[in-house]
Amino acid sequence: MHNDQTNLATEQTLKKEDIKYHVIYGSIALFLCVTLFLVAISLSVISGEFSWQYFLWGLLGFSILWLAISVLIGLLRKAPLIVIGGFIAVAVISYLSLRINVIPVHVTDILVVVPITVLITLIFCFGGAFLQYRKIKAKTSLQIMYVCLLLISVVGLIYYSWFLFSESGDVQDFALSPTIEKDAKKDNQLLSQEIYDFQTMTISLNNKESTSNNDIHFSIDPLAKLKEKGLELHNVSPDSLNANTSLDIYLPEDEGRFPVVFINGQTQDEKQGFSYLGEYLAANGYIVLLKTDGKNSINQENESDLYKALVILEVLNELYNENEDLESILFNKVDERIALIGFANGVQPLRLATYLNQEKTLPQNGEVALDYNFDIKTLIELSPDASKDNFYYQLNDIDYIFVNGGYDIYSSYSHNSLFNDISFSEKDYGFKTQIYLYQGNRNYFQNDKLDLNFPGKLYLSKKQLIDAEEQKKITQTIVHASLEASINRRTEFTEVFYGRNLEKLYPYELIVSRFVDSDTLEVANFENSYNLRKLQYPDVNIEMPIINICCCNIYIRILQFLKIIAVFKISYL
Secondary structure (H helix, E strand, O other): OHHHHHHHHHHHHHHHHHHHHHHHHHHHHHHHHHHHHHHHHHHHHEOOEOOHHHHHHHHHHHHHHHHHHHHHHHHHHOOOOHHHHHHHHHHHHHHHHHHOOOOOOOHHHHHHHHHHHHHHHHHHHHHHHHHHHHHOOOOHHHHHHHHHHHHHHHHHHHHHHHHHHOOOOOOOOOOOOOOOOOOHHHHHHHHOOOOOOEEEEEEEOOOOOEEOOOOOOEOOOHHHHHHHOOOOOOOOOHHHHHOOOEEEEEEEOOOOOEEEEEEEEEEHHHOOOOHHHHHHHHHOOOEEEEEEEOOOOOOOOHHHHHHHHHHHHHHHHHHHHHHOOOOOOOOOOEEEEEEEEEEHHHHHHHHHHHHHHHOOEOOOOOOOEOOOOOEEEEEEEEOOOOOOOOOOOOOEOOEEEEEEEEEOOOOOOOOOHHHHHOEOOOOOOOEEEEEEEEEEEHHHHOOOOOOOOOOHHHOOOOOOOOOHHHHHHHHHHHHHHHHHHHOOOOHHHHHHHOOOHHHHHOOOOOEEEEEEEOOOOOOOOOOOOOOOOOOOOOOOOOOOOHHHHHHHHHHHHHHHHHHHHHHHHHHHO
């Protein structure tokens, strides 16, 4: 009787202690999980740099929301349901982070953190239960059970963490075998560098004036210039567009003038996405302007692309003003020849800037005069977004290079209308080329790897992709060869783009290229030549062996007849 009363008292005490400690351990676990989650978000806000602002505000907001929900549930149920309140707070804060575009959180990130939250909570709960049972000297079997559950939770957390942070894999081996022998001589010939020392400076652009520590002052305000001419862009908010816009200048340190390369498409989130390309080109004798757009909230309409295009042209205009300034570090350094390189959504403004540079008036109304007339010789597009504007680009006498990868959902190698629309006159040599990297990935064109190593194997496989460093080397080769052929008119560099010469430099990659120059004689093409007998040149005919076609038709008919007989026999049997 005494033992029964003792056991009953022990069970009642155990239930009270269980509730108390489980609530405490679960709350601590949940708080730690969300704290780690906010730390991860803060680390990813500025490409690896920890942001205390995002972390502290997120933690404070989560804590207040947790407390408020817990108080409401406690008032309704008269029970300490703080753990449930915490989980509801996680759901609400996750939803708000998705709806309010302040912290870059995705649904998959939240789904990834849910198992971690559950596993850590279970570890604390099972660990607390084991310690409590051990303290009151409960049955050994119960202690063993909670130890086993604790170990299972720990193993599950370790395995899940390994699953997330380890390299992704695939059951299929995507490694390509070399289909062509590497040409070391051509490698050295095409990639030889005339090394220059260079310096780097950063100019912060706002809408009025930009300053730097190198006595360079750019005054950029295209909206005011258009307004003076009677045109207003109503859906553009210049304050939000250019609040954090900056311009990195890579300047070779040598006497003489250097051609200009303008790179567009890098955002503040990508930090130094194309710094590798800027440094490489500066070392080869080019002044590189790398424009970095800050976070903005403008509507992505045609007029915003128009504004961005005008900003690019105004930056070039200010660059040449600095070239005439005796006190500027850029004095007498800037050559007239210009190449434009665009990436992703940075391609559209460059296309439009190139188009506006060739036009005399603004296409919106035909009344606003344009007088830029820069010597833009080259347009290079890296994984461009699909065109969303209503402008018809008829670009003439400009060398055009289009590069994209097989693992790119944003741009298409087979559908590129601009490639067909570019035309060349007889006054100068020109070329256009499309290059397709079978294993190429959009993010690997940049220095920052935005391919989400976390959460690894959960929903991302990288085994079929080209190595990131290898793709950057290929990009450097393509850009360097393009600029040498286009800017410096060293036509021997155009051979990179045909005859599988690019594959000879990188034999482990499958690279497809299409090349057309002003010397190409086109007698028929896929787009226009529906009838092979009607060619673009009246005196040129194609003789078609009719007898062979007839023989082929007869042969096909015989095969079809034999197939019918075979099917009939099988059915009959």
